[in-house]
Amino acid sequence: MxxxxxxxxxxxxxxxxxxxxxxxxxxxxxTTTMCAALHHGAKAIIPVTGIDEAREVAARFEGEGEGEGERPMLAGERGADPVPGFDLGNSPGEMTAAAVAGRLLVMTTTNGTxxxxxxxxxxxxxxxxxxxxxxxxxxxxxxxxxxxxxxxxxxxxxxxxxxxxxxxxxxxxxxxxxxxxxxxxxxxxxxxxxxxxxxxxxxxxxxxxxxxxxxxxxxxxxxxxxxxx
Amino acid sequence: MxxxxxxxxxxxxxxxxxxxxxxxxxxxxxTTTMCAALHHGAKAIIPVTGIDEAREVAARFEGEGEGEGERPMLAGERGADPVPGFDLGNSPGEMTAAAVAGRLLVMTTTNGTxxxxxxxxxxxxxxxxxxxxxxxxxxxxxxxxxxxxxxxxxxxxxxxxxxxxxxxxxxxxxxxxxxxxxxxxxxxxxxxxxxxxxxxxxxxxxxxxxxxxxxxxxxxxxxxxxxxx
CATH class of the missing domain: 3.90.1560.10 (ComB-like)
Incomplete structure (x- = not known):
């Protein structure tokens, strides 16, 4: 092959x-979760390695968009569970259009990102x-x-x-x-x-x-x- | 399991x-070659990572034994073939009693050592x-x-x-x-x-x-x- x-x-x-x-x-x-997010209209996904890094990257994009809807969302998991304080975990079911359409996601997971x-x-x-x-x-x-x-x-x-x-x-x-x-x-x-x-x-x-x-x-x-x- | x-x-x-x-x-x-060497009387095998390191380690043991038979032997491969200047390659068939009995081997291979x-x-x-x-x-x-x-x-x-x-x-x-x-x-x-x-x-x-x-x-x-x- x-x-x-x-x-x-x-x-x-x-x-x-x-x-x-x-x-x-x-x-x-x-990658299943990312596909779900993109399918439901997420603007982009920025993969980062660490939790602190996720917050830093999100802060960098804060206010760059037009209105509240442009604030980056924090997504990811540690030990399969959502990270405390994050907007979203790592479940494809969470990535509905209502949650992610038009939004930028900053995401950190144990292996995928x-x-x-x-x-x-x-x-x-x-x-x-x-x-x-x-x-x-x-x-x-x-x-x-x-x-x-x-x-x-x-x-x-x-x-x-x-x-x-x-x-x-x-x-x-x-x-x-x-x-x-x-x-x-x-x-x-x-x-x-x-x-x-x-x-x-x-x-x-x-x-x-x-x-x-x-x-x-x-x-x-x-x-x-x-x-x- | x-x-x-x-x-x-x-x-x-x-x-x-x-x-x-x-x-x-x-x-x-x-490891097949090492088993053959030990079976045929090699005293010990020192695994090293590099070719230069093999020569350095061998030089350190030079003269510590009694007589010529105690000189460490250099063994190993790169790209499956013997290393130029070494005494032995990485073939089990080379590890005869005549070659290795009573000898110390310093060995470097691509993966095993x-x-x-x-x-x-x-x-x-x-x-x-x-x-x-x-x-x-x-x-x-x-x-x-x-x-x-x-x-x-x-x-x-x-x-x-x-x-x-x-x-x-x-x-x-x-x-x-x-x-x-x-x-x-x-x-x-x-x-x-x-x-x-x-x-x-x-x-x-x-x-x-x-x-x-x-x-x-x-x-x-x-x-x-x-x-x-």
Whole structure:
């Protein structure tokens, strides 16, 4: 499969995303939540690493817009739960049009926003999840047809590869490239494709078979797993 | 599976190997080669990261032994091939009794010796490969029965998880713990166990299905893959 897949941001080689079209996967839940926010009219999302940094960045944009509606909103989680004092957590269900339309979001999550920050040198960066899967596949195909490079970066979980992101990467790679074959597959890409084969088109089964899916469900966020799949 | 498996040294949490009994896997080929050297009478192996460091460490031990036979030997590889000027490469077949019996080896390889250096805080460190598998399983069981902690650290390939090491870790975990079950399995451990199930007891098939196995075979080291499996 002639497509580079990286299982954690730590595995990125220096400079390898420069000039590339990058798809970042943290399907449970950051990239699913981001897609929901953008779909419901959020103007933009600024990913930041820390909570203090989120407040600083939001303050920098304070008053730059026209009226109260332009104030940046703080969104994110720590340990899956919303950050005290923030406007929004990291649940796709929170990202309604009433909440986010026309607003700028400053967002920090444990894994997803770190991955987004790690690819800041890319030519373009897209969140990837089930909810925007077909559109993302089309975009990646089009970039490749125009001679561009596509890199898929999984967020993983606290620096370690995670199954739900790898499954999404495997499906994505298969659909973008149009074939799951190739003798030169890396061991990581092979894992992704094996997972895509194991769970087929069943997003929900794949998500529930992951550590993140299990933990979110136990922690009161079962609906988020359902929405993500 | 109540046993910690780490797919690359970069995934180690700070301090987590301190006081633990650690098994390091770089089955193609560093830990297989180390087992061969120790089996054929090498006195000890000092893993170092760089080529210059290897020469410095060897010079430090020069003349400390009794006679010429006590001079440290330099061993290792870069890009799979022996390092120019070194006494030995990284092939298990080179580690004959005639070459290494009674000798101290200073060794540097691309992945394996880095993994060994990353676990220097462990209570004890063992190379793990197919060639010492049964003895290693017994040792790990005994440590756990005495209340000790066992951590398995895969070397991976240039900072990325590798299939042949993960397969070895999966077989090891299954045999040490005595069961492959458990709802709380991490996604990485599950990958290892899936590989152990996929390839069963067929070391050679698992090794040849990995990037490292394929590359070594293409690069003139097919016999090393056979010996390792």
């Amino acid at each position: 002639n497509l580079r897949v990286v299982l954690t941001p730590g595995e990125l080689r220096p400079g390898e995303v420069a000039g590339a079209c990058v798809f970042v996967i943290d399907i449970l839940r950051a 770190r991955a987004l920050r790690a690819v800041a040198q890319a030519a373009s960066v897209h969140p990837l999840a089930a909810v925007n899967f077909s559109a993302a596949v089309q975009r990646a195909r089009s970039v490749r047809q125009d001679g561009g490079r596509v890199v898929v970066v999984c967020a993983g979980m606290v620096g370690q590869p995670s199954r739900e992101d790898a499954y999404c990467a495997g499906r994505f790679g298969r659909d973008v490239v149009g074939s799951a074959g190739g003798a030169g597959l890396s061991d990581q890409t092979r894992w992704c494709l094996d997972l895509a084969e194991e769970f087929g088109d069943d997003w929900y089964a794949a998500l529930m078979a992951s550590t993140a899916g299990r933990k979110l469900s136990e922690h009161g966020y079962a609906e988020d797993v359902r929405v993500a799949g | 109540n046993l910690r498996v780490v797919l690359t040294p970069g995934e180690l949490r700070p301090g987590e190997v301190a006081g633990a009994c650690v098994f390091v896997i770089d089955i193609l080929r560093a 880095r993994a060994l250096r990353a676990v220097a805080q462990a209570a004890s460190v063992h190379p793990l490969a197919a060639v010492n598998f049964s003895a290693a399983v017994q040792r790990a069981r005994s440590v756990r029965q005495d209340g000790g902690r066992v951590v398995v650290v895969c070397a991976g390939m240039v900072g990325q998880p590798s299939r042949e090491d993960a397969y070895c870790a999966g077989r090891f975990g299954r045999d040490v713990v005595g069961s492959a079950g458990g709802a709380g399995l991490s996604d990485q451990t599950r990958w290892c166990l899936d590989l152990a199930e996929e390839f069963g007891d067929d070391w050679y098939a698992a090794l040849m299905a990995s990037t490292a196995g394929r590359k070594l075979s293409e690069h003139g080291y097919a016999e090393d893959v056979r010996v390792a499996g």
